[in-house]
Each structure stands twice: as C-alpha cells, then as structure tokens.
Amino acid sequence: MVRISLLGYGVVGTGLIELLEKNKDKLENIEVVSILVRNLEKHENKKFSEILTTDTEEFFSKETDIVVEVMGGINPAYEFVKRALSLGRNVVTANKDLIAEYGGKLIDIARRKDVNLKFEASVGGGIPLLKPLLESLEGNEIKSITGILNGTTNFILTKMSRENLCYSKALREAQKQGFAEANPESDVMGYDAARKLAILSTLAYKKKISWKDINTKGITELERQDFIYAKELGYQIKLIAVSKKVRNEVYASVEPALIDGDSLFSQINDEVNGVIFHGDAVGDVSFTGKGAGMLPTASAVYSDILDIIKGRGELPTKYEEEVIIKETTYDKSSLLIRMKTNDKRSAIKAVREKFNKAQLVGERKDEIAFYLEIESEVEIIKLLNTLIKEGKINSYTRLPKVS
Amino acid sequence: MVRISLLGYGVVGTGLIELLEKNKDKLENIEVVSILVRNLEKHENKKFSEILTTDTEEFFSKETDIVVEVMGGINPAYEFVKRALSLGRNVVTANKDLIAEYGGKLIDIARRKDVNLKFEASVGGGIPLLKPLLESLEGNEIKSITGILNGTTNFILTKMSRENLCYSKALREAQKQGFAEANPESDVMGYDAARKLAILSTLAYKKKISWKDINTKGITELERQDFIYAKELGYQIKLIAVSKKVRNEVYASVEPALIDGDSLFSQINDEVNGVIFHGDAVGDVSFTGKGAGMLPTASAVYSDILDIIKGRGELPTKYEEEVIIKETTYDKSSLLIRMKTNDKRSAIKAVREKFNKAQLVGERKDEIAFYLEIESEVEIIKLLNTLIKEGKINSYTRLPKVS
Ligand SMILES: NC(=O)c1ccc[n+]([C@@H]2O[C@H](COP(=O)([O-])OP(=O)(O)OC[C@H]3O[C@@H](n4cnc5c(N)ncnc54)[C@H](OP(=O)(O)O)[C@@H]3O)[C@@H](O)[C@H]2O)c1
Ligand SMILES: NC(=O)c1ccc[n+]([C@@H]2O[C@H](COP(=O)([O-])OP(=O)(O)OC[C@H]3O[C@@H](n4cnc5c(N)ncnc54)[C@H](OP(=O)(O)O)[C@@H]3O)[C@@H](O)[C@H]2O)c1
Numbered sequence: 001m002v003r004i005s006l007l008g009y010g011v012v013g014t015g016l017i018e019l020l021e022k023n024k025d026k027l028e029n030i031e032v033v034s035i036l037v038r039n040l041e042k043h044e045n046k047k048f049s050e051i052l053t054t055d056t057e058e059f060f061s062k063e064t065d066i067v068v069e070v071m072g073g074i075n076p077a078y079e080f081v082k083r084a085l086s087l088g089r090n091v092v093t094a095n096k097d098l099i100a101e102y103g104g105k106l107i108d109i110a111r112r113k114d115v116n117l118k119f120e121a122s123v124g125g126g127i128p129l130l131k132p133l134l135e136s137l138e139g140n141e142i143k144s145i146t147g148i149l150n151g152t153t154n155f156i157l158t159k160m161s162r163e164n165l166c167y168s169k170a171l172r173e174a175q176k177q178g179f180a181e182a183n184p185e186s187d188v189m190g191y192d193a194a195r196k197l198a199i200l201s202t203l204a205y206k207k208k209i210s211w212k213d214i215n216t217k218g219i220t221e222l223e224r225q226d227f228i229y230a231k232e233l234g235y236q237i238k239l240i241a242v243s244k245k246v247r248n249e250v251y252a253s254v255e256p257a258l259i260d261g262d263s264l265f266s267q268i269n270d271e272v273n274g275v276i277f278h279g280d281a282v283g284d285v286s287f288t289g290k291g292a293g294m295l296p297t298a299s300a301v302y303s304d305i306l307d308i309i310k311g312r313g314e315l316p317t318k319y320e321e322e323v324i325i326k327e328t329t330y331d332k333s334s335l336l337i338r339m340k341t342n343d344k345r346s347a348i349k350a351v352r353e354k355f356n357k358a359q360l361v362g363e364r365k366d367e368i369a370f371y372l373e374i375e376s377e378v379e380i381i382k383l384l385n386t387l388i389k390e391g392k393i394n395s396y397t398r399l400p401k402v403s
Numbered sequence: 404m405v406r407i408s409l410l411g412y413g414v415v416g417t418g419l420i421e422l423l424e425k426n427k428d429k430l431e432n433i434e435v436v437s438i439l440v441r442n443l444e445k446h447e448n449k450k451f452s453e454i455l456t457t458d459t460e461e462f463f464s465k466e467t468d469i470v471v472e473v474m475g476g477i478n479p480a481y482e483f484v485k486r487a488l489s490l491g492r493n494v495v496t497a498n499k500d501l502i503a504e505y506g507g508k509l510i511d512i513a514r515r516k517d518v519n520l521k522f523e524a525s526v527g528g529g530i531p532l533l534k535p536l537l538e539s540l541e542g543n544e545i546k547s548i549t550g551i552l553n554g555t556t557n558f559i560l561t562k563m564s565r566e567n568l569c570y571s572k573a574l575r576e577a578q579k580q581g582f583a584e585a586n587p588e589s590d591v592m593g594y595d596a597a598r599k600l601a602i603l604s605t606l607a608y609k610k611k612i613s614w615k616d617i618n619t620k621g622i623t624e625l626e627r628q629d630f631i632y633a634k635e636l637g638y639q640i641k642l643i644a645v646s647k648k649v650r651n652e653v654y655a656s657v658e659p660a661l662i663d664g665d666s667l668f669s670q671i672n673d674e675v676n677g678v679i680f681h682g683d684a685v686g687d688v689s690f691t692g693k694g695a696g697m698l699p700t701a702s703a704v705y706s707d708i709l710d711i712i713k714g715r716g717e718l719p720t721k722y723e724e725e726v727i728i729k730e731t732t733y734d735k736s737s738l739l740i741r742m743k744t745n746d747k748r749s750a751i752k753a754v755r756e757k758f759n760k761a762q763l764v765g766e767r768k769d770e771i772a773f774y775l776e777i778e779s780e781v782e783i784i785k786l787l788n789t790l791i792k793e794g795k796i797n798s799y800t801r802l803p804k805v806s
Contacts, residue, residue, distance in 0.1 A: 019542045019684055120539070126685035128531075128539030135715065136523070136531030139422045139705030264691065267667050281422055281702040282529035285692035288667065295684040302542030302684075312538065312715055 002309050005034040005064040007080050008071030009043055009052065012094050012121070015298030016068065017047055023302075030309075034062040036071070036080075056080070060087065066308055068301060069093040078102050085109040085117065092304040094121035094297055097186075100195035100211045103202070107316040117316050118304035123196040124149065124273050126296025127289035131303070133203055133277060134314045140279030142204035144244040146402065149196040151271035151291040152187035153219050153239040155179040157256075158269045161227050161236060167220060179271050189218035190239060190254040197241040197252060204277065205245045207323040209252070214243075215327040217255040226399060229336055229361050229369050230258055236266050240402050243325075251326045258336060258401040264288075265402070333377040334401040336361065337384065338369045339393040350392040354383045368393075405712050408437040408467040410483050411474030412446055412455065415497050415524070418701030419471065420450055426705075433712075437465040439474070439483075459483070463490065469711055471704060472496040481505050488512040488520065495707040497524035497700055500589075503598035503614045506605070510719040520719050521707035526599040527552065527676050529699025530692035534706070536606055536680060537717045543682030545607035547647040549805065552599040554674035554694040555590035556622050556642040558582040560659075561672045564630050564639060570623060582674050592621035593642060593657040600644040600655060607680065608648045610726040612655070617646075618730040620658040629802060632739055632764050632772050633661055639669050643805050646728075654729045661739060661804040667691075668805070736780040737804040739764065740787065741772045742796040753795040757786045771796075 004020075006013050013035070020030060035052050036059040043049055053059055056076075060083060067084040069091060071077055077098050084091050086109060093099065099106075099119045110117040120130045124147075133142070148154050152174060159170040171188065174180035186192045191211070198211035219239055230237050235258040243252035259265045264286055268274040273291030278284050290296040307313030341347035344363055351370055352358050361369040374380050377400065387393045407423075409416050416438070423433060438455050439462040446452055456462055459479075463486060470487040472494060474480055480501050487494050489512060496502065502509075502522045513520040523533045527550075536545070551557050555577060562573040574591065577583035589595045594614070601614035622642055633640050638661040646655035662668045667689055671677040676694030681687050693699040710716030744750035747766055754773055755761050764772040777783050780803065790796045 015684075023542060127688055128535035131539050132531035132535055135710065136534050136706045137702065138709050139426060139702045262670065264667070264670050267665065267670055279702065281418075281698040281705075283693050283696075283699060285530055285690070287688070287690055289688035290686050293686075296686060299540065299542045299682065299684040303539045306541050307538065310717075312717065314713075314715065 001029045001031060002066065003031050003033045003064040004066045004068060004305065005032070005059065005062060007036050007059075007067060007069045007077070009035050009037050009046070010070065011294050012070040012297045012301060013068070014046070015294035016070065016301050018295065019298050019302045021047065033064050034059050060084075064089055066090045066092060066305055068305065069095055069098070070301065072097070074098055074101060081106055082109060085113055085115060088113050088115055090116045090308045092118045092301055092308070094119070094301055096122040096192065096195045096199065100198050103199065104208060104318065107318050110316055111318060116308050118307060118313070119199070120304050121297045121300035123199050124275060124287070124289070125151075125291040125293065126299045127273060127275070127287050127291065128300070128303075129200070129275060129287055130203060131313060132287065133200070137277060137279050137282060137285070140281045142245070142277055142279055144242070144278040145197065145200050145204055145275065146240065146242045147197065147200070147275035148238055148265060148268050148273055149241045149275070149291070150187055150190075150193040150239060151273055152180045152184060153190070153193070154268065154273070155271045156188070157219060157237055157239065160222070160224070164224060164227070166224050167222055188220050190216040193239060193241045193254045197243055197254060200275070201243040201250060201252060202319060205250055205323070206317070206319050207250060207321050208319045209250060209323060209325060213325040215253045215255075219256055221397070222256055225338070225364070226336075229338070230399070232361060233258070233336065233371055234261055235259055235401065237399065238265055238268070240265070242402070249326060250323050253327050256399060258334075258399050260401070263402065333380060334371065334373045335377070335380060336369065336371050336399040336401070337396050338367055339387070339396040340366055341368060341393045342366065344368050347387070347392045350387055350390065354387065404432045404434060405469065406434050406436045406467040407469045407471060407708065408435070408462065408465060410439050410462075410470060410472045410480070412438050412440050412449070413473065414697050415473040415700045415704060416471070417449070418697035419473065419704050421698065422701050422705045424450065436467050437462050463487075467492055469493045469495060469708055471708065472498055472501070473704065475500070477501055477504060484509055485512060488516055488518060491516050491518055493519045493711045495521045495704055495711070497522070497704055499525040499595065499598045499602065503601050506602065507611060507721065510721050513719055514721060519711050521710060521716070522602070523707050524700045524703035526602050527678060527690070527692070528554075528694040528696065529702045530676060530678070530690050530694065531703075531706075532603070532678060532690055533606060534716060535690065536603070540680060540682050540685060540688070543684045545648070545680055545682055547645070547681040548600065548603050548607055548678065549643060549645045550600065550603070550678035551641055551668060551671050551676055552644045552678070552694070553590055553593075553596040553642060554676055555583045555587060556593075556596070557671065557676070558674045559591070560622060560640055560642065563625070563627070567627060567630070569627055570625055591623050593619040596642060596644045596657045600646055600657060603678070604646040604653060604655060605722060608653055608726070609720070609722050610653060610724050611722045612653060612726060612728060616728040618656040618658070622659055624800070625659055628741070628767070629739075632741070633802070635764060636661070636739065636774055637664055638662055638804065640802065641668055641671070643668070645805070652729060653726050656730050659802060661737075661802050663804070666805065736783060737774065737776045738780070738783060739772065739774050739802040739804070740799050741770055742790070742799040743769055744771060744796045745769065747771050750790070750795045753790055753793065757790065
C-alpha cells in the first residue's frame with residue numbers, strides 16, 4: 001500500500017487525481033489519504049472531497065509515503081516540503097519557483113532523510129526532460145542547453161508574428177485564452193524561463209547555478225517593427241534560454257533571439273516548449289511538447305510518483321560547487337541591431353565603416369536597422385558603444401541570431 | 404564490482420569502451436572481463452586487446468554480470484543472448500533485428516531468470532526513446548507513434564530532394580559517406596524502420612506486434628518527378644513509420660509520405676531520426692537526434708548498463724496478446740497520385756468527375772498527377788481502382804500526406 005497526499009488541488013492536482021483514477025487497474029494499492037487546500041467550498045463536488053482539509057496539522061498528521069506539492073509559490077510551499085521531507089516522506093513537486101530557489105537545500109534534507117525528491121514537471125511540463133537528461137544521457141558530458149522553456153511567451157510571440165499584433169494586444173489575447181496569468185510578470189520578464197534554465201543547467205553541468213545570476217531579458221520591449229525586420233531576413237523571434245559549459249565556466253542567458261527557418265525551434269509555436277541538449281557523445285538531441293496544462297503536467301508528476309513507488313529513477317544529487325555564470329556571448333555572431341540616431345545618413349556611413357558585413361535592413365523616423373555578422377559578440381558591442389561615444393547613434397537594441 | 408563482457412567489438416562496441424573509459428572516475432568498480440570477436444588481428448592495437456577471444460566457450464566461462472550484445476544479426480546473436488540470459492546474466496543489446504524477431508522469447512527467459520534485458524539503442528540510436536516511453540509517459544495511453552526511424556533512407560531522401568538526384572545516385576552518395584551499407588536492402592526497403600516501429604508499438608500499446616505484419620513500402624521506387632511534384636505542393640518526402648491504436652486495433656505502416664513545411668518532420672534531415680508519441684494525457688511529445696553512429700549509439704547502450712547497475716529503470720514486460728495489424732489508412736486524407744494513362748485528356752476528365760477536390764499537379768508523357776483530398780483513404784483507393792477497371796488509367800502510385 002502506497003499512501004499519497006497532495007498539497008494543493010488546483011489545475012495540476014486535479015489532473016493528477018484524474019490520471020491516478022484512470023490508471024487504477026494498473027496500480028494496485030495506491031491510496032490518496034489527504035489533500036490540503038485553502039478553500040473547501042471550491043472543491044465540494046469533486047472526487048475526494050471527503051479527504052480535503054484546510055488544516056496543516058491535520059494534513060501532516062496523516063501517515064503518508066509520498067507528498068505531492070502542487071500548490072505553487074515559495075511560501076508556504078517551502079516550509080511544507082521541508083516538513084514533509086523531514087518527516088521522512090518522499091516529495092514530488094511541479095514547482096519551478098521552489099526548486100530554482102531552494103532545490104539545493106531541499107535535496108540536502110532529502111538525502112539526509114534518505115527519501116526522494118523529484119521535480120520532472122517543474123521544467124517543460126509534460127515533456128520528459130529531467131529523466132532523459134539524468135539517466136538516458138548519463139554517459140555524456142552535456143555541453144549546451146538551448147530551449148524555448150516558457151509557453152506563455154512563446155504563445156505571445158507566435159501571436160505577434162502571425163497576426164502582426166503589438167505586445168500588449170497579444171498579451172491580452174493570451175490572457176483571454178488562459179495562456180497568460182493576470183499578473184504575467186514572471187513569464188514575460190523571462191524569470192520563469194531563467195528558473196527552468198537554472199534547474200536544467202544545474203543537473204546537466206553538475207554545478208550549482210543560481211537563476212538570479214542568469215542575464216535575463218524578457219519580451220516586453222519587442223515591437224512590431226522587430227517582427228517586420230525579422231521576417232524580411234527570413235527569421236522568427238523566440239525567447240531563447242541558452243547555457244553552455246566551456247571548460248569550467250558556465251555561460252547562460254535568456255533573451256529574445258532570431259531563429260532560422262531551418263531550426264527545429266522555428267516549428268515550436270504557440271504554447272509548445274522545446275529543448276535541445278548537446279552531449280559530447282550523442283550530439284544534439286531534442287525534446288518538444290506541451291510545457292503546461294492540466295493533464296500534460298500531471299503526466300510528469302505521475303511518472304515521478306511511479307519512479308518512487310517502483311524504486312526506479314535517479315536519486316537527487318547535491319552539487320556543492322557554486323559557479324559564476326557569464327553572459328552568453330555568441331562566437332561568430334549575427335545580430336539584428338536597431339539604432340536610434342539624430343542623423344541617419346552619417347550613422348549609416350559610420351556603421352558601414354566599422355562593420356565589414358553590414359546589411360542595412362531598414363530605416364524609419366529616427367531609426368536605422370542593420371543586420372551584422374561578426375566574429376564575436378563582444379566585438380560588436382564594443383563597436384556599438386564607440387558609435388554612441390562618437391555621437392553617431394543614441395542607443396540601440398539587439399536581437400542575436402541563434403545558430 | 405560489476406563485470407561486463409561484450410559480444411562484438413565493432414563500431415558500437417568500440418564506442419562503448421570509449422565511454423566507459425571516459426566516465427571511469429564516475430564509475431567505481433566496473434571491469435570489462437571478456438570481448439568476443441571473429442578476428443583477433445583486426446583489434447591488435449586496441450584497448451583491451453588482452454581480453455579478446457574468438458572462443459565462445461571461453462567467453463561464456465568468464466563470470467560476468469552484464470553481457471552487451473553488439474555483434475548484430477540474428478545468428479549467432481540469438482543463441483548467445485539466450486545463453487547469457489539462461490546463465491542468469493543481464494543483457495544489453497543494440498540489435499533491432501534480434502529484438503524485433505525474438506524480443507518476446509528473450510524477455511520470457513529474462514523474466515524467468517529474474518535478470519534484465521535492455522535495448523534502448525535498438526530504436527533511434529542515441530535518442531532517448533524507450534525509457535521516456537516506458538517510464539516518463541507511463542500515465543498515458545499511447546494513441547499513436549509517428550517517426551522517421553531510419554537514418555539511411557532519410558539521408559538518401561534529403562539528398563534526392565536537395566540535389567535533385569535520382570535514387571541510385573543518392574544511394575551511392577550515402578554509401579560513399581558511410582550512411583548506407585554495401586547491401587542496403589533492409590534500410591531502403593523499409594524493413595529496418597518496420598522493425599523499429601514494431602518494437603516501439605509493442606512497448607507502447609502493450610500488445611505483441613510482429614514487424615512482418617506491418618505493411619511496408621521502401622523508397623526504391625521514388626523518382627525525381629515525385630520530388631518535383633512534392634516541392635510544387637510545398638511538401639517534402641520522408642519515409643514515415645506510423646502506428647495508431649484505435650480501440651483494440653492497431654494500424655501500422657511504413658511508406659514514403661508527404662510532409663508539410665509546418666511539421667516538425669520537415670526539419671528532420673540527413674541521418675537524423677525523430678519520433679512523435681501521442682499520449683492521451685500529454686498530447687504530442689517529440690524526440691529527435693542521431694539514430695546511429697559510434698558514440699550516439701554507445702550513449703544509449705551506456706545508459707542501459709547504468710540502469711542495470713543502479714537497479715533503475717523498468718524491467719521488461721511480456722505482452723502475450725497478439726494483435727492483428729491493419730494497414731494504416733488516413734482519415735481525411737490528402738494524397739499525391741501519379742497515374743499512367745494512354746489518354747491523358749479523358750483520364751483527367753474522369754478523375755475530375757470522380758473526385759471533388761482534384762488538383763491537377765502536372766502532366767507529362769503518359770502520366771498525369773493529381774493532388775486529391777478526400778474523406779477517407781479507403782474511398783480514394785476504391786475510386787482509383789474503378790478508374791483502372793474503366794480503362795481510364797493503367798496504374799497509379801500514391802504518396803499520402805502525413806497530417
Ligand atoms: N498549471 C500548469 O500548467 C503547470 C505547469 C507546470 C508546473 N506547474 C506548477 O504546478 C504547481 C501548481 O500549479 P496549478 O496550476 O495547479 O495551481 P492552482 O491551480 O492555482 O492550484 C493551487 C492549489 O494549491 C492550493 N493552495 C495554494 N496555496 C495554498 C495554501 N497556502 N494552503 C493550502 N492550499 C493552498 C489551492 O487551494 P484552493 O483550491 O483552495 O485555492 C489550489 O488547490 C505550481 O508550482 C505551478 O508552477 C503548473
Ligand atoms: N553502428 C551503428 O550506428 C548502430 C546504430 C544502432 C544500432 N546498431 C546495432 O548495433 C549492433 C552492432 O553494430 P556495429 O555497427 O557495431 O557492428 P560492426 O561494426 O559490424 O561490429 C560487429 C562486431 O561483432 C563481431 N562479430 C560479428 N559476428 C560475430 C560472430 N559470429 N562471432 C564473434 N564475433 C562476431 C565482429 O567481430 P570482428 O571485429 O572480428 O569482425 C565485430 O567486432 C548491430 O545490431 C546494429 O544493428 C548499430
């Protein structure tokens with residue numbers, strides 16, 4: 001008999017109960033013993049309403065083997081998960097905020113208590129990612145991770161591109177269709193993607209990586225004009241999370257970038273997520289699918305639960321060594337640069353003098369746009385800053401091309 | 404101490420030894436105890452040449468925990484694997500021919516002997532496929548599998564398409580570059596893809612599926628004209644392995660098909676493989692990567708070995724119920740049909756009468772080509788056969804569009 005209890009009975013919790021019910025015949029001896037919620041009335045007519053509680057002490061007093069944390073947020077989720085682990089209970093969570101922030105500390109407790117802590121659903125929702133990374137690719141040194149890790153922003157960018165919408169219209173559309181929250185900050189500012197990138201990178205490179213150290217730029221400043229230029233160049237714009245390990249250093253960033261029509265990422269639209277791991281033995285392997293949603297996310301939580309029940313799957317490893325994260329710079333980089341200037345003619349001349357392969361993409365009002373190919377991104381930024389110092393341009397925005 | 408022995412020391416065996424050496428520090432206590440080959444001289448200067456043998460009895464006399472079968476073929480691989488399992492040794496194999504043909508029997512022995520039999524590398528080479536399917540997607544009922552499962556044919560088709568080559572030229576190019584064998588039959592006739600589809604489908608639908616029952620068409624009859632028409636319609640041509648479970652029936656086929664520019668498969672070129680599983684909870688999840696090659700394949704073999712060592716991963720399950728496989732028919736199908744005729748004008752008229760949405764794609768010599776959209780593929784075939792009976796056309800070839 002395996003006893004399971006749930007912290008939270010919202011979207012993912014409800015999906016999980018549905019999957020447990022559906023697979024009942026395959027699963028002898030699973031019993032759901034307690035579910036903690038805030039508001040009993042919301043759940044009155046649902047399955048298992050008789051074991052719902054709003055009383056934390058009652059919840060923790062029930063003997064249980066696996067606690068599934070699907071309440072979200074840091075507080076009180078962190079306290080609750082700590083308490084569950086300390087009581088010697090296995091924990092499965094879908095909570096990327098919690099794992100990105102306190103994963104290391106929680107793994108410590110789990111290891112001390114000799115229980116498991118699993119969080120497949122925290123990155124990429126239903127897409128199998130952590131298990132393939134940790135188990136299937138174990139013979140590899142992972143060299144890089146590139147991903148579209150946030151469904152909300154991918155949905156908004158797809159809308160902006162296809163329907164030629166401005167950012168705020170596309171955001172409202174996403175909110176209307178349930179793909180963006182009322183307060184979308186953590187998605188649109190890139191924080192959610194940065195958290196997921198930190199979780200993946202920590203597991204892949206086996207070094208402690210803090211999401212706050214990742215240079216993160218969201219999608220809020222993208223304009224329709226960016227999409228017009230990108231299309232002219234044959235590219236799409238996606239929010240790309242990327243990290244690389246070069247010798248002992250880790251480079252990481254989250255920012256909107258240009259995607260070639262030949263890239264797998266160009267086919268990852270709407271709310272779909274996708275990740276490419278580059279392993280030294282296997283080369284590129286990619287994984288795509290729904291990064292969120294009731295049943296897709298529950299599918300990942302379910303597999304974590306089965307891993308614990310069947311004694312299958314990797315135990316959490318603790319990575320002590322903290323690493324300083326550098327901003328990704330693309331070698332052999334191509335960038336779309338939009339520059340503000342008071343004197344377009346002399347700015348264009350100056351850009352052409354400084355950059356060998358400068359392709360003028362367009363000019364309008366007080367702005368010129370160039371597509372630049374250059375040996376290193378560091379070099380480009382140096383030259384652009386020189387242009388500012390020389391008074392040729394006032395400011396610039398950039399969209400790097402992902403190769 | 405875990406003792407490993409290898410049946411075969413060719414491409415994959417050499418890759419595996421390289422990975423084991425490279426990961427030595429992470430793996431305390433692994434010892435390679437014996438390697439069976441045919442010809443000692445070929446391996447004289449290689450690592451572990453001192454434990455090579457051509458003597459089967461000597462090989463099996465060495466106490467060992469895991470036997471890695473990377474010799475290929477059915478005979479004597481089948482006898483050797485049976486013997487290893489019967490001796491209570493775990494087996495890891497990369498051999499799709501063996502698993503597609505005798506997987507069920509071997510699993511029987513493994514279960515009886517309470518040892519493991521793993522074969523991740525047999526499908527999709529380095530791409531994590533079987534583990535995600537069996538473990539990560541365990542909460543799902545898998546509804547369909549669609550894949551590009553053979554790198555050789557994908558390489559040839561990519562060549563034919565990009566360089567406008569005929570089949571035999573593209574095949575020679577593939578052979579020159581090491582992507583096709585001297586005797587390419589099992590790849591180009593679609594048998595290799597059918598075997599892999601049978602392995603995936605058996606695991607996914609939990610029913611015994613014989614690869615010989617799968618309606619299989621290779622790429623040998625594709626002509627440059629097919630690619631010209633496909634391009635005009637905005638499609639690519641790929642060898643697609645597809646199976647679906649509808650209630651208790653399984654439909655499966657391997658055949659060249661039209662791929663939309665919007666499809667993920669349109670980005671899977673050269674020797675790369677890709678698979679989409681559709682699960683009832685998770686929806687579509689896809690996996691792509693290198694389907695063959697020394698280190699990619701060894702990466703999968705390595706993860707199977709670690710699964711056994713760490714006591715991780717699913718044990719092989721036995722599926723008794725044999726299922727009759729029906730040829731896949733696409734509902735709401737679109738097909739490119741090329742028809743031979745003695746009288747093009749009357750044939751075109753007849754096709755237009757029979758089919759509502761018939762789009763004439765081209766005509767040349769004794770041939771007309773139509774793109775047809777229709778409610779069911781069965782219907783199309785009935786109508787085409789009527790056209791033959793009426794003497795309007797002599798024969799036809801078809802390329803279904805994968806949706
Ligand atoms: N939804 C997705 O598609 C998705 C995808 C990937 C990961 N995740 C992660 O999964 C987790 C759950 O997401 P969700 O969408 O299921 O959230 P949700 O629908 O908002 O549900 C949250 C549940 O937790 C309960 N809860 C929240 N705070 C509580 C507290 N202080 N005390 C007791 N109960 C509390 C709520 O109770 P009431 O019902 O009484 O309000 C509700 O049942 C989050 O970490 C999220 O990031 C979600
Ligand atoms: N190569 C790939 O990329 C790839 C990808 C996926 C799966 N696989 C599968 O992996 C397996 C191995 O492929 P491979 O490319 O490594 O083959 P390979 O290079 O031809 O190597 C075969 C090895 O097995 C030995 N061998 C063959 N028959 C033998 C016999 N009767 N007795 C003793 N030793 C024998 C050979 O000995 P000698 O060296 O003395 O000739 C050789 O060392 C096959 O099942 C293949 O389908 C391969």
